[in-house]
Amino acid sequence: MWRCCKHSENSLEEAQCTDGGPAASPQFPHKAFWVSLSASLLLVIIALGLTGHLGLPQLHSQPSKIVRITVPDQTGALINQSTVVDQRNDLVTFSVTSPANHTSTVLFDIKHGLICYKPVEQESCFLRKMEKSDYDNVHSLLHQSTHKQNQFQLSGNDTQRQTEFLAVLGASQVDVSTLDKPVQDLCLGSSVHWTRRANGPGKQRLVYFCIDICFPSNICVSVCFYYLPE
Structure with a gap:
């Protein structure tokens, strides 16, 4: 078919x-x-x-967190600090406000082992390498910041106070472009100098300024600067 x-x-x-x-x-x-x-x-x-x-x-992991620390100084006036803790980048930034309402900035760059001081009304930044005590103090703040506590009210009687003197090495000015980005951002447009720890300025030199920094571990450090002769 x-x-x-x-x-x-x-x-x-x-x-x-x-x-x-x-x-x-x-x-x-x-x-x-x-x-x-x-x-x-x-x-x-x-x-x-x-x-x-x-x-x-x-x-979005480990965002920056603001921690406020208040503690009375030796005269009874409150020291106010606003601290930004950046755990992701290992940075702790202190904004220290004096009783005269002047704010200085102190940056702890834990990753690179540096402390950068930018005093108020100064066109300069000052660097110092971190030591073991610095790591201990900042790590206590990083550990505390993992909790939900955003404010610390330290007691004046229980707080340990100490003074550190840093000699400014005026002849060893640093090229800002050679520094890491956190320090570059803080010290943009300012001169940068290395400092070293010293026992004291001596009678022949004057202390130019001091910055008080307090940590949640009930330790307050007054960092005072003076310039060495050129």
Whole structure:
């Protein structure tokens, strides 16, 4: 038995056969199409999931936190400090406000082992390398900042006070561009000098300024600066 099919001349119509039966419709690879589409969607979902899991937590993990420390000084006046703790970058920045409402800044760059002092009304910054006691004091603040406590009221009677003298090495001015970014940002437009710890300025030299810094461990340090002769 034979069949004769005839196609329309004007359009691509379905073929008509002489025996009256319809021609078989063409088969498209529906299964392959849906498998390919499903695989593509799966890859997109996996990529978005990895981006959300790996990228977003890193951007928002360990945000900077502001911790306020108040403690009476030796005269009874309150020392106010606003401390920004950046655990992600190992930075602790003190903004110390004096009773005369003048604010100085002290930056502890733990990653690079440096302390940078920027006194109020000074066009200079002063650097010092961190020592073990500095690490201990700052680590106590970093540890405390992991909790939800944002303010510390230290007692004047229980607070240990000490004074440190730093000699400014005027001849060893530092090129700001060679320093790391946190110090560069703090000391932009200022001269930068190295300092070294000293026993005291001596009678022949004057102390130019002091900065009081208090830590949650009930330790307050008065850092006083004086210049060595050129």
